[in-house]
Amino acid sequence: MRSLAKWGVAACAVVAAGVFAGAAQAADTIKIGTFLSVTGPASFLGEPEKKTLEMYVERLNKDGGVKGRKVELVHYDDGGAPDKAATFAKRLIQNDNVDIIIGGTTTGTSMAAIKVVEPAGVPFISLAGGIDIVDPVKKWVFKTPHTDRMAAEKVFLDMKKRGLTKIAMISEDAGFGKSGHDQSLKVAGIYGIQIVADEVYSPKDPDVTAQLTKIKNAAGVQAVFNFGFGQGPAIVTKNYKQLGMSLPFYQSHGVASKDFIKLAGEASEGIRLPAAGLVVADQLAATDPQKPVVTAFKKEYEAAFKSDVSTFAGHAYDGLQIALAAILRAGSTDKEKVRSEIEKTSGYVGTGGLVSMSPEDHMGLSLSAFRMVEVRKGDWVLVD
Amino acid sequence: MWKTARIGGLGALALILVLAPLGFPNAYFYDIAVKALFNAVVCIGLNLLIGYGGQISLGHAGFFALGAYGSAILTVTYKLPALPAMLLSALGVGVLAYLIGRPILRLKGHYLAMATLGIGIIIHIVLKTESGLTGGPDGMGVDPFSVMGFTMMGDRMWYWAAAALLVLAVWLSLNLIDSPVGRALRAVHGSEVGAEVVGVDTSSYKVMVFVVSAVFASLIGSLFAHKDGFITPDIGSFFRSVEFVVMVVLGGMASTFGSVVGAIILTLLPQVLTVVEDYEAMVFGGIMMGTMIFLPKGLLPSLVAGLRKRGGAAQ
Amino acid sequence: MFAELLQYLFAGLTSGAIYALAGLGFAIIYNSSHVINFAQGEFIMIGGMSTAMMVAAGVPLPVASLLAVLVTMLVGVALEKFAIEPARNADVTTIIIITIGASIFLRGLAQIVWDKEFHSLPAFSGETPLNVGGATLMPQSIWVVGVAVVVIVALWWFFNRTLFGKAMLATSFNRLAAQLMGIGVKKVLMVSFALSALLGAVGGIVVTPITFTNYEAGIMLGLKGFSAAVLGGLGNGMGAIVGGLAVGIAEALASGYLSSAYKDAVAFVIILFVLFFLPNGLFGKKGTDRV
Known part of the structure; x- marks a missing residue:
């Protein structure tokens, strides 16, 4: 039975080694956590979402970060499985100590993560379509795509x-x-x-x-x-x-x-x-407020990845922009402050449309x- | 001799379970540990069927999901307390397993694999389609587990409950294997015809372990639903069934502790493999193949045999 | 009324022929080794994906198809050589796990070598549907059925008329006896994997214009192919074809007359019922147990 004990110790050591690698980081970086369905049936949604987040975070850091603070992206692939998404959400919050979570490719993975995110009190911007995510409104949960x-x-x-x-x-x-x-x-x-x-x-x-x-x-x-x-x-x-x-x-x-x-x-x-x-x-009218935003994003994405831009990539882009703007306005990564700043997002023009959130509306898009x-x-x- | 080894094994397991949390820095570790222990209990049940009964099942996630949804629906929709809901679900799953077990366990090998796979898939489809009851593919929320005013909250509390449950399951399994039933089962595994010839009622033993393993899965499914607070039909998918079988076989068939080891390793592996990012599936598949090629008897039995050999050589 | 039924049958024929092709691959390997290769679906995916990627890169379809078949056969042989052969004497369950591991590995490889997008191929003979008795059928579906028929005839000829084919059949009945008769069991095993990989690749290529393909396309095809092979009776090529068509047609009729939500469930219920009465499938041999 010594063998069993050995196994137990070895297993713990392996996990600890794998996980601690991410834990020790400089305190003043902004940590953005993300879990996406990069594999599995929704992979053609999760993949562009991940690529978009990586590209813009890298670009942001090259330009000096957010008020001098570097941004670090911690990513996990949930494979489209809701229970894995919940575990990864827990890992992001408890183990990686992220300041905010952007992710959740599907409604199922987002809903499962909400069970973790809400009690922990971490701002979460979902990239999934289901209306259940923001209706009824949950204190810490937002989303960027249309329902x-x-x-x-x-x-x-x-x-x-x-x-x-x-x-x-x-x-x-x-x-x-x-x-x-x-x-x-x-x-x-x-x-x-x-x-x-x-x-x-x-x-x-x-x-x-x-x-x-x-x-x-x-x-x-x-x-x-x-x-x-x-x-x-x-x-x-x-x-x-x-x-x-x-x-x-x-x-x-x-x-x-x-x-x-x-x-x-x-x-x-x-x-x-x-x-x-x-x-x-x-084809958008030149006067359309969305025109400059979407043309720029389309151009950047297609130049970087040599593939047609999809709206899913846009959801991730919007999520990141809303999060960064909120952190800037809050002047810190204090979770409650950032949350309430996201809620105050008003007149943000994204790839999905004009976003104006409120305590009653955590998506902020209208039918138009x-x-x-x-x-x-x-x-x-x-x-x- | 056998008795002392059994007590020793149980003691070692209990000791590891008590000491393991010393290495857990935060709730995430507890969460993973709970999932590993839950899987271990399901695998102990499944190992009785696969390892000792010699019958494969590619549909056990279906029973797991039925337990989960049974508890979820009974507590959320019908406001039943958690414990009776869990037992009622397990009873239902047991009856179902008995009813389908009788005809399908007459099948052999790959035909049995097909039949159990079909049953798992049918359960999955029903859970997905009956959205009025189950919430459909996007799942449903479940309330925390509470008994008589006491509510299971937090991953630490769940860890101790799961650990206790695992020790109980191991004890039950070891006793069952050592009983006349266990001996009959091993006879069935060795040669079914042979067993029949010497007067073993093979089919009723097979059905019995099938029911026991299904009930194990159902009970854990119920607990899982309460713990995670949110379930989707995904937990009953074909992949999950395969995952359970892989845990049993990788750990070592016909070894109760092997199933525990297999379940723990395969639950932790995806968490560790996040470091290889895009190569995760390749590495995972490679590890599966490699283990089975080089240790065809499974991790624990091969390891024990290796240690014995070394010990023997040293003397 | 009749046109409706005919359309359902055509729908079933299209899906069924696809399942049948997948099922045949299972049958061949099972026949010579009693191994169920759960990576069969991945052979189909590799055939379809590599052709689609090469055609997209400008390679003409026939050349791309040929290369894709070769690539897939290479994968098949490698799988046999490095994963199945070393574990030849292991338990059935152990080998099942190895092939499942292989399927995960190959999917992981495909998503890195290629991508996660869906890909398609142009239909071989255009996209003008054929009108038959008020129902329509795509020419590509006829290609799938045709290829299945050609394959079954070729296999029959191979197993019954060539020396090597007969040797393979002999190995499936009794490995030890075959070995004693001087048949190279290892070689038989390798050829069976190459053959089923070839079959998978060809299937993947003709099916892609209808169903498209991506790195995960093999999962569903593998599952349906396995169902087809078991329903027909393991190791029986004709059985796999009949099994595949039966599953496809059952699904189509179920979605036409019962409920499209439960069409897959209906197919599995039928399989279960058949197995209750014919525990070795429709055309399976009654096996004898060693005591």
């Missing part, structure tokens, strides 16, 4: 304008699509929209023509709305065209990246979706932050 409910509202508003009232929904059965679906059902009535067919698919289904056939044959459908992200919506779009369906087709903000158009190809022609100004940076875009000739075109 799924807003996306649904924006889509329904557009449908109403076009006189479409009976629609079919098809949504992904994973977190993003499921939550978006539920929010859509909640707000549909307000806009006089009636959902007459309701189908789901799994994110990795090779073919969804069966579900679409059901929708096609449902009586009275005037438009179709798909809530999902990743390759799923691209497959739905291709199958939609395969079946020769020509009803107006809406997607969610989950596909607001060039990759979607690339994957779905010609089939994506004519699709409408709500998106942040970032994806149509060049969303633009309705349409795919035409393989590119996004602003339609309102």
Whole structure:
């Protein structure tokens, strides 16, 4: 049994070695913690988020940091697993002693981390879409992306304008699509929209023509709305065209990246979706306050990584800017001060839109932050 | 001889569990330790099935998740106290395991793996889809564990509870293995036909360990839900089932302490591997392969055999 | 009414043929070694990803495909040589863990060598759907089915008409006897991995225009392929094809007539039921236990 004792000691030593490495740091650096889903099903969201944070933190340090204080980024990959996210949040707070946390790629990982962040009292800016993150308002929790409910509202508003009232929904059965679906059902009535067919698919289904056939044959459908992200919506779009369906087709903000158009190809022609100004940076009016911000970010990101900018990268950028501005205004990294400064964020123009937070609103975006875009000739075109 | 070794082992384990917190500088260490100990208990149960019963299960995370959601739903939605909710969930899981255990444990090898995998996936799909009850893929919140006005708060308190539970589980497992049931099980593992020929009712023994291991998973699932305060269907996914099996096999099949070692190492490994960042998956997979190639009997049994050999050579 | 059913069947055929191709890879390795290779899905991913990346870099599709197949076979042989062979006498469960470790390793490698984005390939014969009886089918789906058929015929010929194929089959029945007859068991094992890697790569290439691919694409395909192989009866190539098609069609019909949320569950319930009555799958041999 001595062997067992040895193992125990060895295990403790290994963990301690791995973990202490991060603990001893100069006291006056600003420590920003982040946990993102860099691997796993949401990796194409987490990856650009991580790259963005790293790039801007590095740039900031090169320019002398925040009032002379260097910024240090501590990152962990939660693989998209909520319980791992909670553990990493705990690690960031307890072991790395971070001043603020920016992260949480998905709603599930963010919600799990909230259970750790709230009692510990550390400001947390989530990068996920779910409305549950900030509704009801939690003292220490903020978020930068638009909510799924807003996306649904924006889509329904557009449908109403076009006189479409009976629609079919098809949504992904994973977190993003499921939550978006539920929010859509909640707000549909307000806009006089009636959902007459309701189908789901799994994110990795090779073919969804069966579900679409059901929708096609449902009586009275005037438009179709798909809530999902990743390759799923691209497959739905291709199958939609395969079946020769020509009803107006809406997607969610989950596909607001060039990759979607690339994957779905010609089939994506004519699709409408709500998106942040970032994806149509060049088409914004010169007077648009967002124009300089999004054009600059797009240019910097694309120059640094040689890949198309996505709104997800923008969420991370906004989160970082809001955090840094709050720390500057607070004049310290005192957690309560920073928290209340984040809450006072007002008139910040980010990639997602105009952000004005309040004690009752920890996101601060209004419906006008969303633009309705349409795919035409393989590119996004602003339609309102 | 066997008895003293058992008491010695339990004593050593208890001692390590008591001393380990001396090396824990903050709550995060306790949190990881609790998760490791929880996994260890699940693996002890699973090892009875895999290591002693010779039956594989790729669906145990399903039972874990059912325990977690059972407790969550009963306490949050139906306002039941935590303890009865936990026991009721475990009872439900036990009955379910009994009902499905009877037909599927007739299957062998990879067919059994497929069947248990299917059951795990079906459970996962139900948890994901019935969002009215479970909150869907984005999960649901769970209240802290409290019994008669006493509430389990903080990672330290959970650590001592988990440590006590682990010692209890090890004791139970060692006793079970040493009982007539255990001997019958080992006979089943060695040769099922042989065991039947000498009059062992193999199928009812197999079903029994299946139920016991499922109940272990369910109970720990319940505690996990209360501890983390937030659960998603992700805890019942296929990967988690595989993770449990890997813990058992890596630690050493048919070794109760091996399961404990396997669970602890595999829980800590991802935390340590954050230093290799992007290479984490590669290193993790490499370690898994390497261990199984060079120590096919698992960590602990190989280590013990190695020590014995060295001891023998020295004499 | 009929058009609807036909469309569901087409949907099932598309998915089913994909699962069947994945399942065949399991069957080949199982046949010669009784090993279940949980890294089979990663062979498919590597085939698809490397082709997609090379085509994106300007390599013509046929050349890229050929190179991708070679790369994947190399990976397959390396896996056998460095991971399976040293552990050949280990417990079944131990080998399962090794292959699961290998799949994690290969995914980790892919995300570093390539990236985490989704990639696609142009469809081989265009994207104009074929109209049959009011339902539509993409030409690429026919490619997938066609490749599956060609593969099964080629395998049948290989195992029944060539000396080496027969030797492999013999090894699957009784390894020791085969060895005594002078069959190089090691070589058989290696060829079986190369063969199933080839199959995975080809599958990955024809499937990518339909499902796209990324470094994690192998997980789902591996899982469905395993299901297909077990449902059909392990080690039976025809069984894997039938199993794959059955799973695909069951899913499509379930989402058409029952509930799309529970379509995967329906497929697994069917598999469970089949196993209750046929514990060795649809076409599996009744094994005898050694006492």
